Amino acid sequence: MSDLLERLRDRGWRLTAQRRVVAEVLDGDHVHYTADEVHARATDRLPEIARATVYNTLSELVALGEVLEVSTDGRAKRYDPNARHSHQHLVCSRCGTIRDVHPTGDPLTALPEHERFGFAVAEATVTYRGVCPHCADA
Amino acid sequence: MSDLLERLRDRGWRLTAQRRVVAEVLDGDHVHYTADEVHARATDRLPEIARATVYNTLSELVALGEVLEVSTDGRAKRYDPNARHSHQHLVCSRCGTIRDVHPTGDPLTALPEHERFGFAVAEATVTYRGVCPHCADA
DNA sequence: ACCCTACATTGGACATTGTCTAAGTCAAGA
DNA sequence: TCTTGACTTAGACAATGTCCAATGTAGGGT
Incomplete structure (x- = not known):
């Protein structure tokens, strides 16, 4: 940056x-x-x-x-600003804190051809949700 | 429903x-x-x-x-209203049309333990984006 | 170094989406 | 049928984002 x-x-x-x-x-x-x-x-x-x-x-x-x-x-x-390295997000469902995460594999490959309905699918964004350690304590 | x-x-x-x-x-x-x-x-x-x-x-x-x-x-x-069957969404990046889709596998398994940062990860939502057939014609 | 001028900034009005509250209304049990 | 607590209403308000006309300025040309 x-x-x-x-x-x-x-x-x-x-x-x-x-x-x-x-x-x-x-x-x-x-x-x-x-x-x-x-x-x-x-x-x-x-x-x-x-x-x-x-x-x-x-x-x-x-x-x-x-x-x-x-x-x-x-x-x-x-x-x-971390646009140069592909990543996804992990969000705390209590406080909303966001962390960048790097899942394995490419989520695009999980969508079979017959589930694409003729769309030119270009991108997949994944949002993981859960309670962060800080909120779990409280 | x-x-x-x-x-x-x-x-x-x-x-x-x-x-x-x-x-x-x-x-x-x-x-x-x-x-x-x-x-x-x-x-x-x-x-x-x-x-x-x-x-x-x-x-x-x-x-x-x-x-x-x-x-x-x-x-x-x-x-x-389709809350009873787990699914994800495919969105047209031009017109915003949404379709329910069913990817293979469970996106949660793609997030390794060391990428969870102590969160109790409960859910993963995936949004696929691309141009729908109708918008591709225009 | 100094002008031009096209592009950027400003401030405030406006738009969209969602939330809150006080007063009136009603569904459903007794 | 009566009662009562939950539901609905209208409109003010809040949060976020967009637009516009007037003003300012970065950077190229001289």
């Missing part, structure tokens, strides 16, 4: 202070912030950044394939 | 016209309506049913395990 800004500039992205800050907030693995969480953290570094700019920038990063959009609970979408 | 109302009455559910209508709308397999779609269809049969009642009734049906809540796109949740 550290050379993200260079990759984006190479693709003709105009580099503004706002975009830099959003990218910095998402830097680091295993982060799954909502748009408003990104906005709150961005505001720490650039106090007047607008909510709409955060939404715009996140959408662009998703469109460029640099960030994944994850919606595990029907509430706010979360943004996952 | 046809004996749903009897099962619910056996569990002490108070049977009102509103609840009956919501259950009737969800009757039939392979239906994946949003709450507002359920409300629109319920209104055809019972013009003054309130939106809140539809939301309440759907939540109760989910809590009772009679209906599944599905959120495939971060937009409105959809309600799936």
Whole structure:
């Protein structure tokens, strides 16, 4: 993620202070912030950044394939900067904590041809749910 | 689904016209309506049913395990009456159409112990995405 | 180094989806 | 039939996301 800004500039992205800050907030693995969480953290570094700019920038990063959009609970979408390594998610059914996980095999192969109904199936996302160790104690 | 109302009455559910209508709308397999779609269809049969009642009734049906809540796109949740047979979903990435599908094997077994991070993993939901035949033509 | 200008940002209104509450209504048991 | 606690209602409110016109600015051209 550290050379993200260079990759984006190479693709003709105009580099503004706002975009830099959003990218910095998402830097680091295993982060799954909502748009408003990104906005709150961005505001720490650039106090007047607008909510709409955060939404715009996140959408662009998703469109460029640099960030994944994850919606595990029907509430706010979360943004996952770990887009370069295929993975799935494990979600705590109590507190909502998310971890990246790596199941074995390719889930696409589990869907037989006669269950595809003529769709050009391109992707399979798996969400595992269970109680995390922290919530199990409480 | 046809004996749903009897099962619910056996569990002490108070049977009102509103609840009956919501259950009737969800009757039939392979239906994946949003709450507002359920409300629109319920209104055809019972013009003054309130939106809140539809939301309440759907939540109760989910809590009772009679209906599944599905959120495939971060937009409105959809309600799936096919809760009695385990299945997954295939979603068109253009038009959002949803089909029930039955992959082979159990996706839970694909998550090794060392990838569970101490979670008591209880469930795995898989969403397949691709372009449906209808959208491929257009 | 300084302009241009196309693209980005801003703030706030608006849209969608879902939740809550207080007051009125009714299903079902006695 | 009466009673009562559960159900329904309407509308305000909350959370999340989108849109727009006005303003600002990054980066190329000179």
